[in-house]
Amino acid sequence: MADTDVMDETVEHLHLAGCKNVAPVLNRVGDKWSMLIVMVLATGSRRFNELKREIDGISQRMLTRSLRGLERDGLVNRTVTPSIPPRVDYKLTELGESIREPVKALGDWAIEHIDCIRAAQERYDAREED
Amino acid sequence: MADTDVMDETVEHLHLAGCKNVAPVLNRVGDKWSMLIVMVLATGSRRFNELKREIDGISQRMLTRSLRGLERDGLVNRTVTPSIPPRVDYKLTELGESIREPVKALGDWAIEHIDCIRAAQERYDAREED
DNA sequence: CTGTATCCATGTCGATACTG
DNA sequence: CAGTATCGACATGGATACAG
Numbered sequence: 207m208a209d210t211d212v213m214d215e216t217v218e219h220l221h222l223a224g225c226k227n228v229a230p231v232l233n234r235v236g237d238k239w240s241m242l243i244v245m246v247l248a249t250g251s252r253r254f255n256e257l258k259r260e261i262d263g264i265s266q267r268m269l270t271r272s273l274r275g276l277e278r279d280g281l282v283n284r285t286v287t288p289s290i291p292p293r294v295d296y297k298l299t300e301l302g303e304s305i306r307e308p309v310k311a312l313g314d315w316a317i318e319h320i321d322c323i324r325a326a327q328e329r330y331d332a333r334e335e336d
Numbered sequence: 337m338a339d340t341d342v343m344d345e346t347v348e349h350l351h352l353a354g355c356k357n358v359a360p361v362l363n364r365v366g367d368k369w370s371m372l373i374v375m376v377l378a379t380g381s382r383r384f385n386e387l388k389r390e391i392d393g394i395s396q397r398m399l400t401r402s403l404r405g406l407e408r409d410g411l412v413n414r415t416v417t418p419s420i421p422p423r424v425d426y427k428l429t430e431l432g433e434s435i436r437e438p439v440k441a442l443g444d445w446a447i448e449h450i451d452c453i454r455a456a457q458e459r460y461d462a463r464e465e466d
Numbered sequence: 467c468t469g470t471a472t473c474c475a476t477g478t479c480g481a482t483a484c485t486g
Numbered sequence: 487c488a489g490t491a492t493c494g495a496c497a498t499g500g501a502t503a504c505a506g
Contacts, residue, residue: 228442228446237366254469265500266470271499278456292469308445317354327408421488422486477497480494480495
């Protein structure tokens, strides 16, 4: 099972040993821009400023940071064409493609239950303001 | 389609209109403790300190906050028994149960691809330190 | 065009102390 | 037992300026 030293403590009460593996993924999925970028790139490769225009609201800094994160995790591929002006293209890797399905499942769940959630929130908030 | 006023701007370049709905869910799913709590509660109702012991590493503050968030979103039900000492039980609602499947799908993806991700990260980090 | 560097505001998380 | 209150450390995100 390779030398993953994640079992350093005997995780007594957690059958959730894999959680240490899941957490970083949840972190990336849960961040503000990454999955949005993935969804845009799902429709085809883009250049930096194409993404910036298309995502609408993202700052240059956050686009760079998000892309670097996705690239580091192997979800996005970055190709530099050293021309003048320079050209950089981003596209999903196979790994990046493969995450779309589970993320979409979550997105579908969210859309399907959003009314239920909002109703719960309103009920909760109503009870607080007494 | 109900009066969801989320189409206030003509979302030209986004077929991702539902994103405003998905974001809050991603936020909850992506946070550090919420899904861990859901997974524990999936095996049965718990009291506050049972959760605290079982989650291991969570602070009292974060457990309270996470449970409040989950309760507000309608994923968790809180039942107070005004005895001495007081007793409070938490259990998943139907909505809470229903989110387990898509979250598990994402968890399975993470576990399945963790080696690939780590490899990509090491490759990336190796290239940075030159 | 594609970034990097700074600065700053805000949010998240944890430790600790205290309460009914 | 089941919280609330407070504080401080740290991470995240945005605005702006600058650079190859």
